[in-house]
Amino acid sequence: MSPLIAFEGPEGAGKTTQLARLDRRLSAMGQRVLSLAEPGGTELGEAVRSLLLGGGGQTSPVAELLLFGASRAELVAQRILPALAAGELVLLDRFTLSSRAYQGGGRGIPQIWLEQLEFWVAGGLRPDLTLLLDLPPEQGLARAARRQPLDRMEGQGLQFHARVARVYREAAAGDASVVLLDAAQPQEVVAERIWEQVTSRFQLP
Numbered sequence: 001m002s003p004l005i006a007f008e009g010p011e012g013a014g015k016t017t018q019l020a021r022l023d024r025r026l027s028a029m030g031q032r033v034l035s036l037a038e039p040g041g042t043e044l045g046e047a048v049r050s051l052l053l054g055g056g057g058q059t060s061p062v063a064e065l066l067l068f069g070a071s072r073a074e075l076v077a078q079r080i081l082p083a084l085a086a087g088e089l090v091l092l093d094r095f096t097l098s099s100r101a102y103q104g105g106g107r108g109i110p111q112i113w114l115e116q117l118e119f120w121v122a123g124g125l126r127p128d129l130t131l132l133l134d135l136p137p138e139q140g141l142a143r144a145a146r147r148q149p150l151d152r153m154e155g156q157g158l159q160f161h162a163r164v165a166r167v168y169r170e171a172a173a174g175d176a177s178v179v180l181l182d183a184a185q186p187q188e189v190v191a192e193r194i195w196e197q198v199t200s201r202f203q204l205p
């Protein structure tokens with residue numbers, strides 16, 4: 001199967017920007033690429049996106065976890081697995097590590113529950129490479145705040161985001177498929193580091 005690459009990191013770290021750049025560069029060299037963002041990418045996923053990120057209302061942590069999980073299960077079944085089987089390289093704007101960071105670190109759901117849920121939701125599918133864009137929460141929130149209004153996660157406060165950042169860094173420390181990149185550098189520099197990782201790890205056209 002072709003490679004599955006996830007972009008992870010806090011609000012405003014540059015995931016969407018860097019994913020689009022990588023998609024363009026890979027596509028230009030003839031690689032077939034499918035780019036997807038969570039939550040979303042399916043009819044159910046888009047409904048979950050507007051439910052979870054749209055309003056300012058309260059959702060219990062477990063309900064939030066299961067809604068993100070439902071969106072991801074649909075994305076895996078309907079979009080990711082068929083694309084990989086057809087030889088497309090898949091780029092994901094957030095995946096399972098976001099649940100560990102936000103619902104685990106941020107909301108305090110035990111990591112063991114998240115690991116079990118990952119298995120049901122993604123059936124053991126894991127990214128071949130996770131590009132973790134690391135940025136201090138204050139800087140990320142300041143970048144994201146330029147795109148007013150803040151969504152429900154962005155509005156959670158600095159302590160929440162510091163817990164999210166901690167889980168992300170721990171994940172990078174314990175797993176060779178997770179690469180930590182300094183997202184405070186200029187966009188072009190981050191893009192070059194990403195390109196080095198991708199071209200050194202995968203056979204491309």
Ligand SMILES: Nc1ncnc2c1ncn2[C@@H]1O[C@H](COP(=O)(O)OP(=O)(O)OP(=O)(O)O)[C@@H](O)[C@H]1O
Pocket residue numbers: 009010011012013014015016017018143144146183184185186187188190
């Ligand atoms: N390396 C960088 N240096 C400075 N600004 C950047 C850099 N990368 C991205 N930005 C800017 O920061 C803002 C957030 O970037 P982007 O939307 O790509 O982040 P994101 O990680 O997708 O955020 P979110 O989690 O909110 O979706 C954008 O205005 C973008 O142009």
Ligand SMILES: [Mg+2]
Pocket residue numbers: 015016017093
């Ligand atoms: Mg984004």
